[in-house]
Amino acid sequence: MTDPHPGDHRLAEQVRIVGSGLLGASIGLGLSAKGVDVIVDDASPSTRSLAIAYGAGRAPAAGDAPGLIVVAVPPDVVAEVVAAELERFPEALVTDVASVKLFPLEQLRARGADLSRYLGSHPMAGRERGGAVSARADLFVGRPWILAGHDRISYRRAAAVEHMALDLGAVPIQLDAAEHDRSVALVSHAPQLVASLLASRLRDGSASALGLAGQGVRDTTRIAGSNPELWVQILGANAAEIAAVLKPLRDELDVVIAALDDPEAPASRRAIAEALVAGNDGVARIPGKHGQDKRYTSLVVKIDDRPGQLARLLTEIGEEGVNMEDLRLEHSPETKVGFAEISVLPEAAHPLAAALEQRGWTLMEAER
Template sequence: AAGRKLEAKDHVSLVVVCVPPDVTAKAVIQALRDFPAAVVTDVASVKSTVLTELQASDADRTRYVGSHPMAGREKGGTLAGRADLFVGRPWVIAIEEDTVSDSAQTVEQLALDLGSTPIRMSAQEHDHAVALISHTPQLISSLLAAQLASAEDKDLSLSGQGLRDTTRIAASDPRLWLQILSANSGELLPVLKSFEKDLEQVIESLEHVGTTGSLSKLGKVLEAGNLGISRLPGKHGSTNTSYAQVVVMIDDKPGELARLLTEIGAAGLNVEDLNLDHASGAQVGLVELSVLPTIEDKLVSTLRTNGWKLAG
């Protein structure tokens, strides 16, 4: 692991508590007592429960500032760590009416040092937001992935990137998520009930496909999804942009992806995003390149000139 063992001569100015949610408050209280000159923060996924426990204790809350880096992976442990995990990601600094400015700035500086963008909001505002943008997606992903457990192998052999995208986070630790979901149940339930209402509308429409207006109701649900996805921030927090997609077939061997991207860069073209998938039953990779529509034709021409095979 990084770092070294704490020694008595060390001056501790900041303590970051990274423990499971159900023991976060106790660990924060202990850190405030053990390090009387240090600012203490935590990175728990739910902030209000920690704050409530601290308010009920005799701990010095002038040195506590809750926080939550909005970054993570479906895998845990030291070997799953990444140096760039926080780069470019929002880092919530939970500010309350009695938060001491110097303490908040200390935690904000930590976020900046790790390449994140500090965002100030209250613990309640944070919990309300993550119920929608983090906790509900986790549940939906897990529910969808659970349907795969009893699926036929021949059916699963047809799966592609869409299924992988929507079920990736279902690989997360169930024990951790039990704590997170139960701690934020008050904010999570209204979102789930709204989702339930939409799902019931979809089921009803499909049960009465031949009934006048049923497909119209289903269409409204799908259109609402278009509207919702359009509101997600794009690159660097800008307005979401529509990109053109170009799919390239590459041999599944070392160096091919690097060669593809190098040749695109040499042509002065910028790739906004990419997805990598593998063709079923073949040693071939499918690279979906997202680019601005204005350079799509030039990219296609460049790739074909360089001998790359395009799909579609």
């Protein structure tokens, strides 16, 4: 196969992707765009055909000899599929992209699989919607990609997985399988459950109450729209680590509930204040753009809900020489306006605000 982008990628291997949902198809799209020879396979022929139609790669053919195999299947069948691929292609390195790493590694050990050719990995990227129709070649750009090393594989033998992550624009991070599972329980799995439980309270809300929903409730419940079937598998595979995060949260919630039941009690206001301050401290520890621990200032700009207005705003921010660190959009359900919350470095906020007002934009107070 002729490489349309010679020298544009680190991977020298032919890549086989097993599973053509969101992650598998996105990996295929990104690598194919770089000129890597990508084979797409799936237990469902129609699902495979759809991913190929979107440009994720090509169908398997006689004579394929992949050097790297990416298993992108549901968590409950990861070990089975990895073991089958290791046996079918005895020269290939095999990775999987499931969000739990210790469980499949232990299953593979029990099966007696050749772990010298297996390295579990996990790209910390995704979307609320799944499937090849939602796949994006840039899904992994700037996102962490964990390489879950173990004692049966060498760094040199596992290099192709790191090369793949780099080719896709991700940031490789090395953690062992147990540390990975503890970490994602804290930053991904427990938040998924909390968001879902909070969103479930909205089921009984009146239409008038839900009509008041602003960016705060949207932010805290956004991930509650994720696939329940997939998450049941993920949560079950990492149950102990997730419970270790949720039990202290339950205890802290009990303290706050007790304080709210009797807000005039001597210690109640302090208990509530301490819970809020602890939240401030936690948020302050979340790294910003590119993993940097920087705080940004937000400007909220009112935008008319008509074509071209957001593009005009972003163009004019660029003309002022300001680098936008983040962007959030909110639409008012009652009026034809929207609000763009622009995050910039603190030193750029005041000059940009003045420049935008001079250009005719209306700035609002940021919602807290």
